[in-house]
Amino acid sequence: MLDFRIETFITVCRFMNFTKAAQYLNITQPAVSQQIRYLEEYFGSPLFDYQKRKLSLTEAGQAVLSASITFTNDQNRLRKQIQSLTNEKKHLIFGATLTIGEYVLPPYLASYRKQHLSSSFTLFIQDTSRLLQKLDQGEIDFAFIEGYFPKHDYDYIPWTKERLVPVCSPSHPILQQSEISLKDILSVPFILREKGSGTRDTLEHFLACENVSVEDFQSVIEVGGIEAIKSLAASGAGITFLYEPAFRKELSENRLVPIPMDCDFSNEFSFIWRKNSLYSQEYSSFFHDLISQHKNIPEVL
Numbered sequence: 001m002l003d004f005r006i007e008t009f010i011t012v013c014r015f016m017n018f019t020k021a022a023q024y025l026n027i028t029q030p031a032v033s034q035q036i037r038y039l040e041e042y043f044g045s046p047l048f049d050y051q052k053r054k055l056s057l058t059e060a061g062q063a064v065l066s067a068s069i070t071f072t073n074d075q076n077r078l079r080k081q082i083q084s085l086t087n088e089k090k091h092l093i094f095g096a097t098l099t100i101g102e103y104v105l106p107p108y109l110a111s112y113r114k115q116h117l118s119s120s121f122t123l124f125i126q127d128t129s130r131l132l133q134k135l136d137q138g139e140i141d142f143a144f145i146e147g148y149f150p151k152h153d154y155d156y157i158p159w160t161k162e163r164l165v166p167v168c169s170p171s172h173p174i175l176q177q178s179e180i181s182l183k184d185i186l187s188v189p190f191i192l193r194e195k196g197s198g199t200r201d202t203l204e205h206f207l208a209c210e211n212v213s214v215e216d217f218q219s220v221i222e223v224g225g226i227e228a229i230k231s232l233a234a235s236g237a238g239i240t241f242l243y244e245p246a247f248r249k250e251l252s253e254n255r256l257v258p259i260p261m262d263c264d265f266s267n268e269f270s271f272i273w274r275k276n277s278l279y280s281q282e283y284s285s286f287f288h289d290l291i292s293q294h295k296n297i298p299e300v301l
Contacts (some may be wrong), residue, residue, distance in 0.1 A: 147198025
C-alpha cells in the first residue's frame with residue numbers, strides 16, 4: 001500500500017508549493033511539513049532546497065521522486081492485475097507517437113493480435129511530451145516514441161532507425177534548382193508539427209546542428225496532424241519533413257517526392273517504460289514478442 005507520506009511528497013513535487021499541496025490533499029500545511037521532515041530523516045538527506053522562497057528538489061529529492069513515481073505506477077498495475085486474476089484476458093495500456101502509432105505500429109499489432117487472441121489493448125496516440133506525462137502518472141504502462149526523452153528516468157529498448165526526409169509536391173518550384181541546400185529552402189513556406197511533438201523536437205535538433213532554426217524560415221505553418229501536413233505539402237503549399245513510413249503511399253502515388261538535399265537526418269524509435277519497474281521483464285518480453293511478428297508483415301512498397 002502506498003505510504004501516505006510518499007503520496008504527500010509526490011504532490012509537493014507536483015506543485016512545488018507546500019500550501020497548494022496541503023489544499024490538494026485536504027490536510028494542513030504543518031501536516032505536509034511534518035511528513036516531508038519524516039522522509040528527510042528516513043532518507044538521511046534534505047529532499048528540497050529553499051532559496052529566495054522558491055522550492056526545488058535536491059539531487060536526493062530527484063532520486064526519491066523518480067523511484068516514488070515508478071513505485072506508485074507499479075502498485076497501480078499490481079492492483080489491476082490482482083483484480084483481474086479471474087479474467088484470463090490480458091489487457092495492455094500503452095501509447096505511441098503519431099508517426100509510429102499511425103504508420104509503423106498497426107501491422108505489428110494486427111499480427112500480434114492474431115497470435116494472442118485472448119489479449120486486448122488500449123493505444124493512446126499523442127505527442128512525446130504527453131506520453132511521458134502519462135507514463136509518469138501511471139496512465140499507461142509503456143510507450144513507443146520518436147522524440148527525445150530523459151534516459152535517467154526511463155528504461156528503454158532501441159527499436160528502429162528511420163530517416164526524416166524533406167518532401168514536397170512533384171510540381172514544386174524548388175525542384176527546378178540543380179542543387180538544393182538546407183539554406184535554399186528557408187524562403188519556402190515550411191509546414192511542421194506543433195511544439196511538443198517528437199517529430200518537431202527531432203527536426204529542430206537536426207536543424208540546430210546545421211546552424212538553422214525554425215525562426216530562420218520566412219513562413220511557417222504549424223499543423224497538429226500528419227495527414228493535414230501531407231495534404232498541404234502535396235497541394236504545393238510548402239515543404240515539410242516526414243519520416244519515410246509516413247509518406248510511402250503518397251510517394252507511390254507521386255503526390256509527394258523527396259527533395260534532393262545534401263543532408264541525412266535519421267532518428268531512433270524507442271520502446272520505453274519507467275526506470276526500475278517491477279514489470280520491466282514483462283514489458284521487454286511483450287516488445288520482443290511484438291517485433292518477432294515482423295516476418296509476417298508484407299512489404300508496403
